[in-house]
Amino acid sequence: MGEIFRFMRNKRLFILMIGLILFIALMGFTLGRKRLTWPEKFINDAFGTAQGVLYQPVGAVADFFRDLGRLSDVYRENEQLRRTVAQYTQDQIRFNQLEAENKRLQEELDFTEQQKKMDDYRYLIAQVIGSTSNPYEKTITINLGTNDGIQPEMAVRTVDGLVGLVSKVKTFTSTVTLITDLDPNSSKGTPVSATFLGKPDSFGIIEYDDENGLLQMTKIDERDKPADGDKVITSGLGSLFPKGIMIGTVKSSQVGDFGLTFTAIIEPAAKFDHLREVFVIVVPQAGVDEP
Template sequence: MSAIFRLMRNKRLFILMIGLIVFIALMGFTLGRTRLTWPEKFVNDAFGAVQGVLYRPVGAVADFFHDLGRLSDVYKENEQFRQTVAQYTQDQIRFNMLEARNKELEELLGFTERQKNMDNYRYLAAQVVGSTSNPYEKTITVNLGSKNGIKPDMAVRTSDGLVGLVSKVKNFTSTVTLITNLDPSSSKGTPVSATFLSKPDSFGIIEYDEETKTLLMSKIEEKDKPADGDTVITSGLGSLFPKGIIIGTVRTSQVGDFGLTYTAAIEPAAKFEHLRDVFIIVVPEVDEP
Protein backbone atom coordinates (compact mmCIF):
# COMPACT_ATOMS: atom_id res chain seq x y z
CA MET A 1 0.00 0.00 0.00
CA SER A 2 2.80 2.34 0.90
CA ALA A 3 4.49 1.43 -2.37
CA ILE A 4 1.39 2.58 -4.30
CA PHE A 5 1.37 6.00 -2.51
CA ARG A 6 5.02 6.42 -3.25
CA LEU A 7 4.41 5.60 -6.90
CA MET A 8 1.53 8.15 -7.09
CA ARG A 9 3.66 10.79 -5.51
CA ASN A 10 6.41 10.01 -7.97
CA LYS A 11 3.88 10.19 -10.82
CA ARG A 12 2.76 13.66 -9.70
CA LEU A 13 6.34 14.77 -9.54
CA PHE A 14 6.95 13.21 -12.92
CA ILE A 15 3.93 14.97 -14.47
CA LEU A 16 4.98 18.32 -12.96
CA MET A 17 8.46 17.89 -14.40
CA ILE A 18 7.06 17.00 -17.83
CA GLY A 19 4.76 20.11 -17.75
CA LEU A 20 7.69 22.32 -16.80
CA ILE A 21 9.81 20.90 -19.63
CA VAL A 22 6.98 21.47 -22.13
CA PHE A 23 6.48 25.07 -20.92
CA ILE A 24 10.20 25.80 -21.27
CA ALA A 25 10.20 24.24 -24.69
CA LEU A 26 7.24 26.35 -25.78
CA MET A 27 8.90 29.48 -24.48
CA GLY A 28 12.00 28.66 -26.35
CA PHE A 29 10.01 27.82 -29.44
CA THR A 30 8.10 31.12 -29.45
CA LEU A 31 11.12 33.28 -28.74
CA GLY A 32 12.03 35.37 -31.73
CA ARG A 33 8.76 34.69 -33.58
CA THR A 34 6.37 37.43 -34.69
CA ARG A 35 3.40 35.13 -35.37
CA LEU A 36 1.46 33.39 -32.68
CA THR A 37 0.15 29.85 -32.74
CA TRP A 38 -3.57 29.25 -32.42
CA PRO A 39 -3.27 28.17 -28.72
CA GLU A 40 -1.44 31.41 -28.01
CA LYS A 41 -4.05 33.40 -29.89
CA PHE A 42 -6.77 31.61 -27.99
CA VAL A 43 -5.16 32.42 -24.66
CA ASN A 44 -4.60 36.06 -25.64
CA ASP A 45 -8.17 36.48 -26.92
CA ALA A 46 -9.60 34.86 -23.83
CA PHE A 47 -7.50 37.09 -21.61
CA GLY A 48 -8.54 40.20 -23.62
CA ALA A 49 -12.21 39.32 -23.37
CA VAL A 50 -11.96 38.78 -19.63
CA GLN A 51 -10.05 42.05 -19.30
CA GLY A 52 -12.72 43.90 -21.32
CA VAL A 53 -15.52 42.43 -19.22
CA LEU A 54 -13.78 43.50 -16.05
CA TYR A 55 -12.75 46.94 -17.39
CA ARG A 56 -16.24 48.07 -18.47
CA PRO A 57 -17.90 47.98 -15.00
CA VAL A 58 -14.81 49.43 -13.37
CA GLY A 59 -14.79 52.22 -15.96
CA ALA A 60 -18.50 52.77 -15.48
CA VAL A 61 -18.03 53.09 -11.72
CA ALA A 62 -15.16 55.53 -12.25
CA ASP A 63 -17.26 57.59 -14.68
CA PHE A 64 -20.14 57.56 -12.20
CA PHE A 65 -18.02 59.01 -9.41
CA HIS A 66 -16.54 61.49 -11.87
CA ASP A 67 -20.04 62.63 -12.86
CA LEU A 68 -20.96 62.94 -9.19
CA GLY A 69 -18.02 65.26 -8.72
CA ARG A 70 -19.11 67.34 -11.71
CA LEU A 71 -22.70 67.48 -10.39
CA SER A 72 -21.36 68.77 -7.08
CA ASP A 73 -19.44 71.49 -8.93
CA VAL A 74 -22.51 72.41 -10.98
CA TYR A 75 -24.62 72.61 -7.80
CA LYS A 76 -22.09 74.94 -6.19
CA GLU A 77 -22.00 77.11 -9.32
CA ASN A 78 -25.82 77.26 -9.41
CA GLU A 79 -25.93 78.17 -5.73
CA GLN A 80 -23.45 81.00 -6.30
CA PHE A 81 -25.49 82.12 -9.31
CA ARG A 82 -28.70 82.18 -7.25
CA GLN A 83 -26.98 84.19 -4.53
CA THR A 84 -25.67 86.62 -7.15
CA VAL A 85 -29.15 87.00 -8.68
CA ALA A 86 -30.70 87.54 -5.23
CA GLN A 87 -28.09 90.16 -4.38
CA TYR A 88 -28.60 91.84 -7.74
CA THR A 89 -32.37 91.93 -7.19
CA GLN A 90 -31.92 93.45 -3.74
CA ASP A 91 -29.47 96.02 -5.07
CA GLN A 92 -31.89 96.85 -7.89
CA ILE A 93 -34.70 97.42 -5.37
CA ARG A 94 -32.45 99.65 -3.27
CA PHE A 95 -31.38 101.53 -6.38
CA ASN A 96 -35.00 102.07 -7.46
CA MET A 97 -35.95 103.27 -3.98
CA LEU A 98 -32.99 105.65 -3.83
CA GLU A 99 -33.74 106.88 -7.34
CA ALA A 100 -37.38 107.54 -6.47
CA ARG A 101 -36.37 109.25 -3.22
CA ASN A 102 -33.80 111.42 -5.01
CA LYS A 103 -36.39 112.39 -7.61
CA GLU A 104 -38.86 113.29 -4.87
CA LEU A 105 -36.28 115.41 -3.04
CA GLU A 106 -35.24 117.08 -6.29
CA GLU A 107 -38.86 118.03 -6.92
CA LEU A 108 -39.17 119.38 -3.39
CA LEU A 109 -35.94 121.34 -3.80
CA GLY A 110 -37.23 122.70 -7.09
CA PHE A 111 -40.39 123.76 -5.31
CA THR A 112 -38.49 125.68 -2.64
CA GLU A 113 -36.34 127.40 -5.25
CA ARG A 114 -39.43 128.46 -7.21
CA GLN A 115 -41.08 129.76 -4.06
CA LYS A 116 -37.96 131.66 -3.05
CA ASN A 117 -38.21 133.52 -6.33
CA MET A 118 -41.84 134.44 -5.58
CA ASP A 119 -41.50 135.69 -2.01
CA ASN A 120 -39.08 136.08 0.85
CA TYR A 121 -40.26 133.10 2.86
CA ARG A 122 -37.73 130.49 3.95
CA TYR A 123 -38.66 126.82 3.90
CA LEU A 124 -37.26 124.24 6.32
CA ALA A 125 -37.76 120.70 5.04
CA ALA A 126 -38.90 118.29 7.76
CA GLN A 127 -39.99 114.68 7.90
CA VAL A 128 -43.14 113.44 9.59
CA VAL A 129 -42.18 111.06 12.41
CA GLY A 130 -45.55 110.55 14.06
CA SER A 131 -49.28 111.29 13.99
CA THR A 132 -52.21 111.02 16.38
CA SER A 133 -55.06 108.58 15.92
CA ASN A 134 -57.42 110.72 17.98
CA PRO A 135 -60.08 112.08 15.58
CA TYR A 136 -60.62 115.09 17.88
CA GLU A 137 -56.95 116.08 17.90
CA LYS A 138 -55.54 115.91 14.40
CA THR A 139 -51.82 116.52 14.76
CA ILE A 140 -48.54 115.26 13.32
CA THR A 141 -45.01 115.31 14.73
CA VAL A 142 -42.04 116.47 12.65
CA ASN A 143 -38.32 116.01 13.26
CA LEU A 144 -37.41 119.70 13.64
CA GLY A 145 -37.59 121.64 16.89
CA SER A 146 -36.34 124.71 18.69
CA LYS A 147 -32.73 123.66 18.00
CA ASN A 148 -33.56 124.16 14.32
CA GLY A 149 -35.18 127.55 14.81
CA ILE A 150 -38.78 126.30 14.87
CA LYS A 151 -41.27 128.43 16.82
CA PRO A 152 -44.97 128.08 17.62
CA ASP A 153 -47.49 129.44 15.11
CA MET A 154 -45.30 128.77 12.07
CA ALA A 155 -47.29 127.60 9.06
CA VAL A 156 -46.62 124.15 7.60
CA ARG A 157 -47.26 122.95 4.07
CA THR A 158 -46.29 120.35 1.49
CA SER A 159 -45.42 120.97 -2.14
CA ASP A 160 -49.15 120.48 -2.83
CA GLY A 161 -50.71 122.78 -0.30
CA LEU A 162 -51.32 123.99 3.26
CA VAL A 163 -51.12 121.42 6.07
CA GLY A 164 -51.43 123.27 9.36
CA LEU A 165 -49.75 125.30 12.06
CA VAL A 166 -46.95 124.53 14.57
CA SER A 167 -48.66 124.30 17.96
CA LYS A 168 -45.97 122.85 20.26
CA VAL A 169 -42.18 122.95 20.02
CA LYS A 170 -39.60 120.77 21.76
CA ASN A 171 -35.84 120.72 21.34
CA PHE A 172 -35.78 118.30 18.41
CA THR A 173 -39.42 117.78 17.42
CA SER A 174 -42.54 119.88 16.88
CA THR A 175 -46.27 119.20 16.91
CA VAL A 176 -48.29 120.47 13.96
CA THR A 177 -52.05 120.97 14.24
CA LEU A 178 -53.74 120.22 10.92
CA ILE A 179 -56.05 122.75 9.28
CA THR A 180 -58.85 120.21 9.70
CA ASN A 181 -58.60 120.91 13.44
CA LEU A 182 -58.40 124.72 13.28
CA ASP A 183 -61.90 125.64 14.37
CA PRO A 184 -62.60 129.40 14.35
CA SER A 185 -65.59 128.99 16.69
CA SER A 186 -63.61 127.51 19.57
CA SER A 187 -60.27 127.83 21.30
CA LYS A 188 -58.90 124.71 19.58
CA GLY A 189 -57.11 126.59 16.88
CA THR A 190 -56.70 129.62 14.66
CA PRO A 191 -58.96 130.31 11.66
CA VAL A 192 -57.45 130.50 8.19
CA SER A 193 -58.33 133.52 6.09
CA ALA A 194 -58.54 132.66 2.40
CA THR A 195 -59.21 134.10 -1.02
CA PHE A 196 -59.72 132.89 -4.55
CA LEU A 197 -56.71 132.91 -6.82
CA SER A 198 -58.80 134.35 -9.64
CA LYS A 199 -60.36 136.99 -7.31
CA PRO A 200 -57.60 138.44 -5.13
CA ASP A 201 -60.00 140.81 -3.39
CA SER A 202 -62.35 138.04 -2.24
CA PHE A 203 -62.37 136.80 1.34
CA GLY A 204 -63.50 133.79 3.34
CA ILE A 205 -62.76 131.74 6.45
CA ILE A 206 -61.59 128.13 6.28
CA GLU A 207 -63.12 125.75 8.82
CA TYR A 208 -63.75 122.05 9.15
CA ASP A 209 -67.18 120.49 9.43
CA GLU A 210 -66.95 117.48 11.75
CA GLU A 211 -70.35 116.17 10.71
CA THR A 212 -69.66 116.04 6.98
CA LYS A 213 -65.86 115.65 7.35
CA THR A 214 -65.46 118.46 4.84
CA LEU A 215 -63.20 121.50 4.59
CA LEU A 216 -65.39 124.59 4.15
CA MET A 217 -64.81 128.19 3.08
CA SER A 218 -67.51 130.34 4.64
CA LYS A 219 -68.48 134.02 4.73
CA ILE A 220 -67.87 134.51 1.00
CA GLU A 221 -69.52 137.69 -0.19
CA GLU A 222 -72.27 137.49 -2.78
CA LYS A 223 -70.24 139.41 -5.34
CA ASP A 224 -67.49 136.76 -5.07
CA LYS A 225 -69.77 133.84 -5.80
CA PRO A 226 -67.48 130.77 -6.07
CA ALA A 227 -67.37 128.48 -9.09
CA ASP A 228 -66.54 124.81 -9.08
CA GLY A 229 -62.82 124.34 -9.65
CA ASP A 230 -61.76 127.73 -8.29
CA THR A 231 -58.38 127.62 -6.53
CA VAL A 232 -58.42 128.72 -2.90
CA ILE A 233 -55.28 130.22 -1.34
CA THR A 234 -54.35 131.89 1.93
CA SER A 235 -54.96 135.63 1.89
CA GLY A 236 -52.40 136.54 4.53
CA LEU A 237 -54.96 138.79 6.24
CA GLY A 238 -56.03 138.51 9.84
CA SER A 239 -54.19 135.26 10.53
CA LEU A 240 -50.78 133.75 11.03
CA PHE A 241 -50.69 132.07 7.64
CA PRO A 242 -48.53 133.69 4.92
CA LYS A 243 -50.33 134.69 1.76
CA GLY A 244 -50.37 132.70 -1.45
CA ILE A 245 -50.35 129.16 -0.04
CA ILE A 246 -52.72 126.84 -1.92
CA ILE A 247 -55.44 125.37 0.29
CA GLY A 248 -57.49 123.50 -2.30
CA THR A 249 -60.15 123.80 -4.98
CA VAL A 250 -63.88 124.46 -4.80
CA ARG A 251 -65.89 121.27 -5.12
CA THR A 252 -69.41 122.64 -4.56
CA SER A 253 -70.95 125.79 -3.15
CA GLN A 254 -74.26 126.91 -1.66
CA VAL A 255 -75.93 130.00 -0.30
CA GLY A 256 -75.56 130.59 3.43
CA ASP A 257 -76.20 133.17 6.16
CA PHE A 258 -79.67 134.27 5.02
CA GLY A 259 -78.66 134.43 1.38
CA LEU A 260 -76.08 137.14 1.93
CA THR A 261 -72.97 134.98 1.67
CA TYR A 262 -71.80 131.72 0.15
CA THR A 263 -70.20 128.63 1.62
CA ALA A 264 -67.97 126.43 -0.53
CA ALA A 265 -66.84 122.85 0.04
CA ILE A 266 -63.11 122.64 -0.55
CA GLU A 267 -61.09 119.69 -1.84
CA PRO A 268 -57.77 119.98 0.08
CA ALA A 269 -54.63 120.17 -2.04
CA ALA A 270 -52.47 118.48 0.61
CA LYS A 271 -52.82 114.72 0.98
CA PHE A 272 -53.27 114.35 4.73
CA GLU A 273 -53.32 110.55 4.61
CA HIS A 274 -49.85 110.36 3.05
CA LEU A 275 -47.79 113.03 4.80
CA ARG A 276 -44.09 112.22 4.70
CA ASP A 277 -42.19 115.42 3.92
CA VAL A 278 -43.39 118.89 4.85
CA PHE A 279 -42.06 122.45 4.82
CA ILE A 280 -42.12 124.72 7.83
CA ILE A 281 -42.46 128.30 6.59
CA VAL A 282 -40.19 130.86 8.19
CA VAL A 283 -41.54 134.36 7.57
CA PRO A 284 -38.97 137.17 7.76
CA GLU A 285 -39.44 139.27 10.87
CA VAL A 286 -40.38 142.86 10.15
CA ASP A 287 -38.59 145.42 12.26
CA GLU A 288 -40.97 147.83 13.97
CA PRO A 289 -40.32 151.53 13.34
Protein backbone atom coordinates in the same frame (compact mmCIF):
# COMPACT_ATOMS: atom_id res chain seq x y z
CA MET B 1 19.57 8.94 -14.85
CA GLY B 2 18.96 9.23 -11.12
CA GLU B 3 19.17 12.94 -11.38
CA ILE B 4 16.59 12.96 -14.20
CA PHE B 5 14.16 10.92 -12.14
CA ARG B 6 14.60 13.18 -9.12
CA PHE B 7 13.94 16.16 -11.38
CA MET B 8 10.79 14.52 -12.75
CA ARG B 9 9.51 13.97 -9.26
CA ASN B 10 9.17 17.68 -8.87
CA LYS B 11 5.67 17.90 -10.35
CA ARG B 12 5.29 21.63 -10.14
CA LEU B 13 8.48 22.29 -11.99
CA PHE B 14 7.54 19.66 -14.54
CA ILE B 15 4.10 21.17 -15.20
CA LEU B 16 5.64 24.63 -15.52
CA MET B 17 8.15 23.39 -18.06
CA ILE B 18 5.45 21.60 -20.09
CA GLY B 19 3.31 24.75 -20.10
CA LEU B 20 6.24 26.88 -21.18
CA ILE B 21 7.05 24.48 -24.02
CA LEU B 22 3.42 24.44 -25.19
CA PHE B 23 3.21 28.25 -25.04
CA ILE B 24 6.40 28.63 -27.11
CA ALA B 25 5.13 26.06 -29.60
CA LEU B 26 1.73 27.78 -29.83
CA MET B 27 3.32 31.19 -30.38
CA GLY B 28 5.56 29.79 -33.06
CA PHE B 29 2.65 28.05 -34.69
CA THR B 30 0.39 31.13 -34.79
CA LEU B 31 3.12 33.66 -35.65
CA GLY B 32 2.74 34.90 -39.16
CA ARG B 33 -0.83 33.61 -39.56
CA LYS B 34 -3.65 36.03 -40.22
CA ARG B 35 -6.46 33.71 -39.33
CA LEU B 36 -7.04 32.27 -35.88
CA THR B 37 -8.19 28.80 -35.08
CA TRP B 38 -11.50 28.31 -33.33
CA PRO B 39 -9.84 27.62 -29.96
CA GLU B 40 -7.94 30.87 -30.32
CA LYS B 41 -11.07 32.73 -31.26
CA PHE B 42 -12.90 31.19 -28.31
CA ILE B 43 -10.18 32.27 -25.91
CA ASN B 44 -10.06 35.80 -27.35
CA ASP B 45 -13.86 36.17 -27.26
CA ALA B 46 -14.02 34.86 -23.72
CA PHE B 47 -11.28 37.23 -22.62
CA GLY B 48 -12.97 40.19 -24.38
CA THR B 49 -16.33 39.40 -22.79
CA ALA B 50 -14.80 39.13 -19.36
CA GLN B 51 -12.95 42.38 -19.92
CA GLY B 52 -16.17 44.13 -21.02
CA VAL B 53 -18.07 42.79 -18.00
CA LEU B 54 -15.37 44.09 -15.69
CA TYR B 55 -14.97 47.41 -17.51
CA GLN B 56 -18.66 48.44 -17.43
CA PRO B 57 -18.96 48.70 -13.59
CA VAL B 58 -15.58 50.39 -13.37
CA GLY B 59 -16.57 52.84 -16.13
CA ALA B 60 -19.92 53.48 -14.46
CA VAL B 61 -18.23 54.26 -11.15
CA ALA B 62 -15.76 56.57 -12.89
CA ASP B 63 -18.61 58.35 -14.72
CA PHE B 64 -20.51 58.67 -11.44
CA PHE B 65 -17.64 60.42 -9.68
CA ARG B 66 -17.00 62.57 -12.75
CA ASP B 67 -20.69 63.63 -12.78
CA LEU B 68 -20.46 64.41 -9.08
CA GLY B 69 -17.56 66.73 -9.80
CA ARG B 70 -19.50 68.44 -12.56
CA LEU B 71 -22.60 68.72 -10.32
CA SER B 72 -20.49 70.38 -7.64
CA ASP B 73 -19.20 72.88 -10.19
CA VAL B 74 -22.74 73.61 -11.39
CA TYR B 75 -23.91 74.09 -7.78
CA ARG B 76 -21.12 76.58 -7.08
CA GLU B 77 -21.92 78.45 -10.30
CA ASN B 78 -25.63 78.59 -9.37
CA GLU B 79 -24.77 79.86 -5.89
CA GLN B 80 -22.65 82.59 -7.43
CA LEU B 81 -25.43 83.49 -9.87
CA ARG B 82 -27.97 83.66 -7.04
CA ARG B 83 -25.70 85.95 -5.04
CA THR B 84 -25.15 88.10 -8.10
CA VAL B 85 -28.91 88.34 -8.78
CA ALA B 86 -29.64 89.14 -5.13
CA GLN B 87 -26.99 91.84 -5.10
CA TYR B 88 -28.31 93.24 -8.37
CA THR B 89 -31.86 93.31 -7.01
CA GLN B 90 -30.70 95.08 -3.85
CA ASP B 91 -28.66 97.57 -5.87
CA GLN B 92 -31.65 98.19 -8.15
CA ILE B 93 -33.92 98.87 -5.17
CA ARG B 94 -31.31 101.15 -3.63
CA PHE B 95 -30.90 102.96 -6.95
CA ASN B 96 -34.67 103.44 -7.30
CA GLN B 97 -34.89 104.73 -3.73
CA LEU B 98 -32.03 107.15 -4.27
CA GLU B 99 -33.52 108.27 -7.57
CA ALA B 100 -36.93 108.88 -5.97
CA GLU B 101 -35.30 110.63 -2.99
CA ASN B 102 -33.23 112.80 -5.29
CA LYS B 103 -36.26 113.70 -7.38
CA ARG B 104 -38.32 114.63 -4.33
CA LEU B 105 -35.56 116.70 -2.76
CA GLN B 106 -34.88 118.38 -6.09
CA GLU B 107 -38.55 119.33 -6.34
CA GLU B 108 -38.40 120.72 -2.81
CA LEU B 109 -35.25 122.68 -3.63
CA ASP B 110 -36.84 124.07 -6.78
CA PHE B 111 -39.90 124.92 -4.73
CA THR B 112 -37.81 126.81 -2.18
CA GLU B 113 -35.95 128.76 -4.82
CA GLN B 114 -39.23 129.62 -6.53
CA GLN B 115 -40.81 130.81 -3.29
CA LYS B 116 -37.82 133.03 -2.53
CA LYS B 117 -38.65 134.93 -5.69
CA MET B 118 -42.32 135.27 -4.76
CA ASP B 119 -42.14 136.46 -1.15
CA ASP B 120 -39.84 136.98 1.83
CA TYR B 121 -40.77 133.83 3.73
CA ARG B 122 -38.07 131.45 4.92
CA TYR B 123 -38.59 127.70 4.89
CA LEU B 124 -37.10 125.28 7.41
CA ILE B 125 -37.29 121.76 6.07
CA ALA B 126 -38.14 119.14 8.70
CA GLN B 127 -38.53 115.38 8.79
CA VAL B 128 -41.78 113.88 10.04
CA ILE B 129 -40.79 111.49 12.84
CA GLY B 130 -44.21 110.57 14.21
CA SER B 131 -47.96 110.92 13.93
CA THR B 132 -50.79 110.42 16.37
CA SER B 133 -53.21 107.53 16.08
CA ASN B 134 -55.83 109.41 18.07
CA PRO B 135 -58.76 110.13 15.69
CA TYR B 136 -59.75 113.11 17.84
CA GLU B 137 -56.37 114.82 17.66
CA LYS B 138 -54.73 114.82 14.24
CA THR B 139 -51.10 115.83 14.76
CA ILE B 140 -47.63 114.98 13.51
CA THR B 141 -44.22 115.35 15.16
CA ILE B 142 -41.26 116.93 13.36
CA ASN B 143 -37.54 116.85 14.20
CA LEU B 144 -37.12 120.61 14.66
CA GLY B 145 -37.61 122.53 17.90
CA THR B 146 -36.59 125.68 19.72
CA ASN B 147 -32.93 125.00 18.97
CA ASP B 148 -33.82 125.40 15.29
CA GLY B 149 -35.85 128.58 15.71
CA ILE B 150 -39.28 126.94 15.71
CA GLN B 151 -42.00 128.80 17.57
CA PRO B 152 -45.68 128.04 18.26
CA GLU B 153 -48.24 129.07 15.65
CA MET B 154 -45.85 128.83 12.70
CA ALA B 155 -47.54 127.52 9.56
CA VAL B 156 -46.39 124.23 8.05
CA ARG B 157 -46.72 123.05 4.46
CA THR B 158 -45.40 120.55 1.94
CA VAL B 159 -44.42 121.05 -1.67
CA ASP B 160 -48.07 120.42 -2.57
CA GLY B 161 -49.88 122.58 -0.08
CA LEU B 162 -50.81 123.66 3.45
CA VAL B 163 -50.51 121.05 6.21
CA GLY B 164 -51.15 122.73 9.54
CA LEU B 165 -49.85 124.86 12.38
CA VAL B 166 -47.13 124.32 15.03
CA SER B 167 -49.00 123.81 18.29
CA LYS B 168 -46.31 122.64 20.75
CA VAL B 169 -42.56 123.19 20.72
CA LYS B 170 -39.83 121.33 22.60
CA THR B 171 -36.07 121.68 22.44
CA PHE B 172 -35.53 119.27 19.58
CA THR B 173 -39.03 118.42 18.32
CA SER B 174 -42.36 120.10 17.65
CA THR B 175 -45.98 119.05 17.33
CA VAL B 176 -47.96 120.17 14.28
CA THR B 177 -51.75 120.22 14.34
CA LEU B 178 -53.15 119.44 10.90
CA ILE B 179 -55.63 121.80 9.25
CA THR B 180 -58.14 118.95 9.40
CA ASP B 181 -58.20 119.42 13.18
CA LEU B 182 -58.10 123.20 13.56
CA ASP B 183 -61.02 124.81 15.39
CA PRO B 184 -62.72 127.36 13.10
CA ASN B 185 -64.37 128.96 16.14
CA SER B 186 -61.12 129.51 18.05
CA SER B 187 -60.58 132.98 19.46
CA LYS B 188 -56.85 132.77 18.71
CA GLY B 189 -57.35 133.22 14.98
CA THR B 190 -56.30 129.71 13.96
CA PRO B 191 -59.04 129.26 11.35
CA VAL B 192 -57.65 129.28 7.84
CA SER B 193 -58.87 132.25 5.82
CA ALA B 194 -58.83 131.50 2.11
CA THR B 195 -59.42 133.02 -1.29
CA PHE B 196 -59.76 131.77 -4.84
CA LEU B 197 -56.70 132.05 -7.01
CA GLY B 198 -57.45 134.72 -9.61
CA LYS B 199 -60.21 136.26 -7.44
CA PRO B 200 -58.28 138.39 -4.94
CA ASP B 201 -61.43 139.87 -3.43
CA SER B 202 -63.03 136.51 -2.63
CA PHE B 203 -62.98 135.20 0.93
CA GLY B 204 -63.94 132.13 2.91
CA ILE B 205 -63.11 130.05 5.98
CA ILE B 206 -61.64 126.56 5.71
CA GLU B 207 -63.19 123.81 7.83
CA TYR B 208 -62.93 120.03 7.81
CA ASP B 209 -65.85 117.74 7.00
CA ASP B 210 -65.47 114.50 8.97
CA GLU B 211 -68.20 112.79 6.96
CA ASN B 212 -66.46 112.86 3.57
CA GLY B 213 -62.89 113.48 4.71
CA LEU B 214 -62.60 116.66 2.65
CA LEU B 215 -62.19 120.35 3.40
CA GLN B 216 -64.95 122.94 3.16
CA MET B 217 -64.71 126.60 2.31
CA THR B 218 -67.64 128.34 3.94
CA LYS B 219 -69.02 131.88 4.04
CA ILE B 220 -68.22 132.57 0.38
CA ASP B 221 -69.93 135.72 -0.84
CA GLU B 222 -72.66 135.14 -3.43
CA ARG B 223 -70.75 137.38 -5.85
CA ASP B 224 -67.82 134.94 -5.72
CA LYS B 225 -69.70 131.79 -6.68
CA PRO B 226 -67.09 129.03 -6.88
CA ALA B 227 -66.62 126.85 -9.93
CA ASP B 228 -65.34 123.27 -10.03
CA GLY B 229 -61.58 123.25 -10.46
CA ASP B 230 -60.98 126.63 -8.81
CA LYS B 231 -57.72 126.75 -6.87
CA VAL B 232 -58.00 127.77 -3.22
CA ILE B 233 -55.10 129.49 -1.45
CA THR B 234 -54.55 131.18 1.90
CA SER B 235 -55.57 134.84 1.90
CA GLY B 236 -53.34 135.96 4.79
CA LEU B 237 -56.18 138.02 6.23
CA GLY B 238 -57.15 137.66 9.88
CA SER B 239 -55.15 134.44 10.17
CA LEU B 240 -51.78 133.12 11.30
CA PHE B 241 -51.27 131.54 7.89
CA PRO B 242 -49.21 133.51 5.35
CA LYS B 243 -50.87 134.41 2.09
CA GLY B 244 -50.53 132.49 -1.14
CA ILE B 245 -50.19 128.95 0.27
CA MET B 246 -52.05 126.35 -1.81
CA ILE B 247 -54.90 124.67 0.08
CA GLY B 248 -56.72 122.63 -2.54
CA THR B 249 -59.10 122.49 -5.50
CA VAL B 250 -62.88 122.96 -5.60
CA LYS B 251 -64.70 119.69 -6.28
CA SER B 252 -68.25 120.97 -5.93
CA SER B 253 -70.26 123.79 -4.33
CA GLN B 254 -73.69 124.46 -2.93
CA VAL B 255 -75.73 127.32 -1.56
CA GLY B 256 -74.94 128.10 2.07
CA ASP B 257 -76.82 129.71 4.92
CA PHE B 258 -80.05 131.49 3.96
CA GLY B 259 -79.03 131.44 0.31
CA LEU B 260 -76.69 134.39 0.82
CA THR B 261 -73.38 132.51 0.76
CA PHE B 262 -71.82 129.48 -0.88
CA THR B 263 -70.01 126.49 0.53
CA ALA B 264 -67.35 124.75 -1.57
CA ILE B 265 -66.05 121.21 -1.13
CA ILE B 266 -62.25 121.28 -1.36
CA GLU B 267 -59.89 118.44 -2.31
CA PRO B 268 -56.76 119.07 -0.18
CA ALA B 269 -53.56 119.62 -2.10
CA ALA B 270 -51.36 118.12 0.63
CA LYS B 271 -51.34 114.34 1.05
CA PHE B 272 -51.81 113.96 4.80
CA ASP B 273 -51.24 110.19 4.79
CA HIS B 274 -47.86 110.45 3.01
CA LEU B 275 -46.05 113.12 5.01
CA ARG B 276 -42.27 112.63 5.13
CA GLU B 277 -40.79 116.10 4.75
CA VAL B 278 -42.53 119.38 5.57
CA PHE B 279 -41.60 123.05 5.54
CA VAL B 280 -42.02 125.30 8.57
CA ILE B 281 -42.76 128.81 7.27
CA VAL B 282 -40.85 131.59 8.99
CA VAL B 283 -42.54 134.93 8.39
CA PRO B 284 -40.34 138.02 8.91
CA GLN B 285 -41.51 140.19 11.78
CA ALA B 286 -41.67 143.94 11.42
CA GLY B 287 -38.52 145.61 12.75
CA VAL B 288 -36.69 142.29 13.16
CA ASP B 289 -33.81 141.44 10.83
CA GLU B 290 -33.72 137.92 9.50
CA PRO B 291 -30.43 136.07 9.94
